[in-house]
Amino acid sequence: LVTLTxxxxxxxxxxxxxxxxxxxxxxxxxxxxxxxxxxxxxxxDWDIAALIRGDASIRDQLFVWVSGWAGWATxxxxxxxxxxxxxxxxxxxxxxxxxxxxxxxxxxxVLLAAFAPTIGISPDGGTDTIQVPNPAAVVPDSAIWSxxxxxxxSVVFVxxxxxxxxxxxxxxxxxxxxxxxxxLRWLVAAIAFILVALVFGLSLAILGNIGGGAxxxxxxxxxxxxxxxxxxxxMRYRLYEIDRLVSRTI
Numbered sequence: 543l544v545t546l547t548x549x550x551x552x553x554x555x556x557x558x559x560x561x562x563x564x565x566x567x568x569x570x571x572x573x574x575x576x577x578x579x580x581x582x583x584x585x586x587d588w589d590i591a592a593l594i595r596g597d598a599s600i601r602d603q604l605f606v607w608v609s610g611w612a613g614w615a616t617x618x619x620x621x622x623x624x625x626x627x628x629x630x631x632x633x634x635x636x637x638x639x640x641x642x643x644x645x646x647x648x649x650x651x652v653l654l655a656a657f658a659p660t661i662g663i664s665p666d667g668g669t670d671t672i673q674v675p676n677p678a679a680v681v682p683d684s685a686i687w688s689x690x691x692x693x694x695x696s697v698v699f700v701x702x703x704x705x706x707x708x709x710x711x712x713x714x715x716x717x718x719x720x721x722x723x724x725x726l727r728w729l730v731a732a733i734a735f736i737l738v739a740l741v742f743g744l745s746l747a748i749l750g751n752i753g754g755g756a757x758x759x760x761x762x763x764x765x766x767x768x769x770x771x772x773x774x775x776x777m778r779y780r781l782y783e784i785d786r787l788v789s790r791t792i
Contacts, residue, residue: 552576555769566630575619581612603677610661618648624707728771739764
């Protein structure tokens with residue numbers, strides 16, 4: 543139910559924006575993030591023993607493989623949103639190279655998760671995970687995987703990228719004026735809320751899963767604030783006409 547709610551929140555706002563402004567990538571990005579939530583959802587009838595042995599059904603292996611990288615792809619989607627909102631394009635001058643580097647590192651992190659030797663899954667949907675062989679692993683016996691940011695270190699890496707994206711967006715917010723300033727205000731607050739909630743949940747998990755799964759409640763509350771913020775920008779500040787506003791300003 544939580545996954546369905548998150549998917550609909552992102553997909554409906556994204557579909558509306560994509561319909562009104564098909565050339566603006568923000569709408570399609572929201573739809574993709576919505577599908578990322580579905581991809582990272584736990585399937586309760588997985589044959590865990592077969593997954594550990596590496597001889598599970600194709601269906602189970604496919605779902606496990608997608609769940610292994612869909613969550614990271616969602617974070618990279620948030621990172622992309624901090625860069626392209628509200629115009630839907632990369633910066634044209636200052637900061638363009640830095641934005642490309644951040645996105646490239648985010649995509650690389652998703653690829654590492656997709657082809658790492660193992661995938662961490664949580665059969666009960668909680669914080670306890672078990673490692674199962676990755677059916678799409680690339681050179682799983684290579685020593686290089688011991689120094690690459692996979693597993694727990696991948697979490698720190700992708701959250702660090704997202705934090706940099708939030709800082710960049712905050713600086714852009716302080717320099718912006720007019721309609722763009724009003725639009726960025728809402729998204730800055732929403733993504734910062736998600737980042738703080740994630741750090742809070744991970745901190746409790748590292749300290750011994752204090753409070754059980756209650757530490758992730760702020761994260762569940764924070765996720766829908768992104769489409770809410772974009773929806774306010776669309777309905778109140780007419781994001782779907784941002785190209786016209788920019789052209790008039792020029």
